[in-house]
Amino acid sequence: MKTDAQGKSDVGLKRETNEDYFVIDNERGIFIVCDGMGGHSAGEVASHKEVEHTLGYLIDHWSQVEEARKHSIGTFKINQLIERAVHHTCHELHLLGRLDPSLKGMGTTLTLLLIVDGQAFVGHVGDSRLYIKRNDEAFLLTTDHTLYNEMVTEFQSVDEVDIRKFRHCLTRSVGSNDSVAVETLSFEAQKGDVLLLCTDGLSNYFEDGVDLALLLGGDHVSEIADSLVEFAMYQGGSDNITALVIRLLNVDDFLVNPHRIKLDFELNVNAGETHLGVDLDETGPLK
Numbered sequence: 420m421k422t423d424a425q426g427k428s429d430v431g432l433k434r435e436t437n438e439d440y441f442v443i444d445n446e447r448g449i450f451i452v453c454d455g456m457g458g459h460s461a462g463e464v465a466s467h468k469e470v471e472h473t474l475g476y477l478i479d480h481w482s483q484v485e486e487a488r489k490h491s492i493g494t495f496k497i498n499q500l501i502e503r504a505v506h507h508t509c510h511e512l513h514l515l516g517r518l519d520p521s522l523k524g525m526g527t528t529l530t531l532l533l534i535v536d537g538q539a540f541v542g543h544v545g546d547s548r549l550y551i552k553r554n555d556e557a558f559l560l561t562t563d564h565t566l567y568n569e570m571v572t573e574f575q576s577v578d579e580v581d582i583r584k585f586r587h588c589l590t591r592s593v594g595s596n597d598s599v600a601v602e603t604l605s606f607e608a609q610k611g612d613v614l615l616l617c618t619d620g621l622s623n624y625f626e627d628g629v630d631l632a633l634l635l636g637g638d639h640v641s642e643i644a645d646s647l648v649e650f651a652m653y654q655g656g657s658d659n660i661t662a663l664v665i666r667l668l669n670v671d672d673f674l675v676n677p678h679r680i681k682l683d684f685e686l687n688v689n690a691g692e693t694h695l696g697v698d699l700d701e702t703g704p705l706k
Contacts, residue, residue: 420448420536420608420671426663427644431620432656438462439618439661442470447484448534449477452547452616452663456592457525465512465527465594472508473531480504484535494538498603501542505529505593505601512594526595530561530616534608536671543602544591548622550631552613557631562602564591587619613643614665620658621651640664 422445430437438455440463453469455462477484483500487493508529516522528545541549546563562568566588591599613635625631634650637643647662 420534420667421669422448422534422665423640423668424450424663424665425639425641425644426452426661427641427648428659428661429648429652429656431659432652434659436460436463437659438466439620439659440466440470441616441661441663442474443663444474447478447481449474450532450534450614450616450663450665452530452618452661453527453593454545454547454618454620454659454661455525455527456589457522461516461522461525462527464515464522465525468512468515469508469527469529469593472511473504473529476504476507477501477533484533488536494540494605497533497535497538497540498605501531501533501540501603502601505531505542505544506598509593509599510597513597516594524595526589526592528589528618529593532614532616532665534667537608538605539608539614540605541603543604544593544599545589546587546622547616547618550615550617550635552615552632552635553609553611555632557615557635560604560606564589564602566590608667608670610667610670612667613640614667615647616663616665617647618659618661620656620660621647621662623658624651624654635664640666 424443424445426441426443428437428439428441441452443450451470451473453466455466457465480500484497487496490496512525516525528547529542530547530549531542532549533540541560543561544564546565549560550557551560569590593599615635634647635643643664644662648660651660
């Protein structure tokens, strides 16, 4: 597996500090984006500590990834490892907030991508996002853990205009409590896939019919990341902006996985707006 990745983060036009943070570990195939929250510098501390603890946990337990390559249920074991890493980080951040009054109540979103051979694994909490561009179309792979999204999902008759004020009210974050439910998924990666991890300071501007596939085009991931941040700034730059762009240059089979997880994309149209969706289906055993 070979990747080309580049990230860019900007404070934006309205904020005084940048509470976003990201990390790229091409050697292991680990990519993380966080958006911290909390008073004063607490959000900045939360996002930095989240990356530090989660990346450190994965590196310290990397032998489990190597072992999963040899196991018949390797994908399940790696998803478990990601969950444990996020739970560990959540506990550490919550403890830090309890010990330091200036950090009380701090928390952060987390979107983590781990690529092992030809299999991609995702750990997700909050409203940062993971998109994929494949075959000239772009799709959203994660779910926003917000009060707005939960109300829209649970109540079919809700007026979305009336509840837009809840779009940024998180129902899950890392560190706000001692534990958190982690959304995980895994899918088969393909050569040529372009993946975008981003904070809501960028994704907030994708809802007005913007052609994300076009924005994710280009020959160099550094130029794509730069153009995405410039796009958000041009739209108003009302929040911190982070874009982490990954192109898969070469992909190896996750040979020991008894089933591939194949992405089947479809566009869901609701109330005249086009939303990006994904269905995950198991296909037959590997040959």
